[in-house]
Amino acid sequence: MSSRVSSATGSVATRAAAEQGAASATVAAETAAALRAARLALLRDLQLAFRKRSQLVQPLAFFALVTMLFPLAVSPELSRLRAIAPGVLWVAALLASLLALEFLFRDDAHDGTLEQYALSGQSLTWLMFAKTAAHWLLTGVPLALMAPLAALSLGASPAALPGIVASVTVGSVTLSLIGSIGAALTLGIKRSGALLSLLTLPLSLPVLIFGARATELAMHGAPLAAPLELLAALAVLGVTLAPLAAAAAVRISLE
Amino acid sequence: MSNETLEVENLHLWRGDRHVLKGVSFTLAAGACLEVTGPNGSGKTSLLRTLCGLMYPEEGRVLWGGHDVRGDLRAFHTALAYLGHEPPLKADLSARENLHYWIGVRRPLSAAELDTALARVGARTWCERLVRTLSAGQKRRVALAGLALLAVPLWLLDEPTTNLDAEGRRLVGGLIAEQLARGGAVVAAVHHELPPEAGPAGRLELAA
Numbered sequence: 001m002s003s004r005v006s007s008a009t010g011s012v013a014t015r016a017a018a019e020q021g022a023a024s025a026t027v028a029a030e031t032a033a034a035l036r037a038a039r040l041a042l043l044r045d046l047q048l049a050f051r052k053r054s055q056l057v058q059p060l061a062f063f064a065l066v067t068m069l070f071p072l073a074v075s076p077e078l079s080r081l082r083a084i085a086p087g088v089l090w091v092a093a094l095l096a097s098l099l100a101l102e103f104l105f106r107d108d109a110h111d112g113t114l115e116q117y118a119l120s121g122q123s124l125t126w127l128m129f130a131k132t133a134a135h136w137l138l139t140g141v142p143l144a145l146m147a148p149l150a151a152l153s154l155g156a157s158p159a160a161l162p163g164i165v166a167s168v169t170v171g172s173v174t175l176s177l178i179g180s181i182g183a184a185l186t187l188g189i190k191r192s193g194a195l196l197s198l199l200t201l202p203l204s205l206p207v208l209i210f211g212a213r214a215t216e217l218a219m220h221g222a223p224l225a226a227p228l229e230l231l232a233a234l235a236v237l238g239v240t241l242a243p244l245a246a247a248a249a250v251r252i253s254l255e
Numbered sequence: 256m257s258n259e260t261l262e263v264e265n266l267h268l269w270r271g272d273r274h275v276l277k278g279v280s281f282t283l284a285a286g287a288c289l290e291v292t293g294p295n296g297s298g299k300t301s302l303l304r305t306l307c308g309l310m311y312p313e314e315g316r317v318l319w320g321g322h323d324v325r326g327d328l329r330a331f332h333t334a335l336a337y338l339g340h341e342p343p344l345k346a347d348l349s350a351r352e353n354l355h356y357w358i359g360v361r362r363p364l365s366a367a368e369l370d371t372a373l374a375r376v377g378a379r380t381w382c383e384r385l386v387r388t389l390s391a392g393q394k395r396r397v398a399l400a401g402l403a404l405l406a407v408p409l410w411l412l413d414e415p416t417t418n419l420d421a422e423g424r425r426l427v428g429g430l431i432a433e434q435l436a437r438g439g440a441v442v443a444a445v446h447h448e449l450p451p452e453a454g455p456a457g458r459l460e461l462a463a
Contacts, residue, residue: 036359037359040356040359040360041356041360043356044345044356047348047352048345048347048348051347051348052347107345111341111343111344111345111346112339112341112342112343113343113345113357115309115337115339115343116337116357116360117360118309119308119332119335119337120332120360120361121329121330121332121333121334122329122361123329127360254309255309255311
């Protein structure tokens, strides 16, 4: 009797384990499919960007020009430039990334790609994450690579450059993510540029504050771990929440 | 192919203060085709977009295989292909690259499958050209190749024969006939009639 009971519970346990295994296998398969789709969406955006290089260059040229205007407008005296350098760098980076945002979803909304993404049966959140990642690779990373040049022209010492590159790299992740929400929300609106900046600039303030602070500390040769960690925390928060919000906003805009 | 039925119950859709869909109901069995007709502005596109879940109806529901599609929209989307007015193609990618990404996002796709589908729509000679250099009819053909590649049970087509020549229209008819023979279902919004090759179809007339 007791052996029968134990064998019965045994079979129940095996079945439960098998069901659990099957369920986790479907989850794994779904995740694999979502990642494959996200990879393709990322590659598509990169390939398209290299076909239309002018769109790629615009924000970078803007960043370079704005930072070079300050020595002309303020004073070529290095001590005065050094004092305003962190603010100038970050405001220019913020505006340059804003400039690139308009292109993030505009073409995809226009030619029906977003619609097909929404109807693909894949997770729209992952696809939005992929699009934002492509946007960051195409604007955030080049901005971070150009930041040393701009910083040098504003009187930063070479020792400060690694810290500046690190802060722009991490900060631009959050800027792209916040921007993706704004761009998705303003999709249905013609001439959305002004509204887009009104939406995203206030949300970008923490990045501006900690980014400029990190740059300032780097220029003084002080340890900049604290603001960098805060920038990283913002980036993690953005990676977790922004694609969800952008996907929801895209769905609304498609209606 | 699954033998799911598409049931539409009493759909009402408002756009602002305009009552676009006024209680649309129909049932579409597997292997059947439905032509949706009506004058411009009668809501043909809105009906298709409501069916695939892009628009939210104020009243009524859409059932797929007996389940409300709102319950699991993603599972429903894996079963359907929607082709709107404009082919969903990137002007700066070639026809082949477009299909590689568009269909690849939905399912794994081999190069051989791609070649077969492109040859089927007569795109073999120009499939490497950028889409911006293609004519409207050629773009439509690329979209049809994508449709054939998706291999899903439900097709929702908005004016599938626009911009196509006589041979292109026959191609649309042939693709629809194949889809029906596989046990798939087709809903097509049309101004004129579907090509005769598509076979018999039910009709749903929307009033303006």
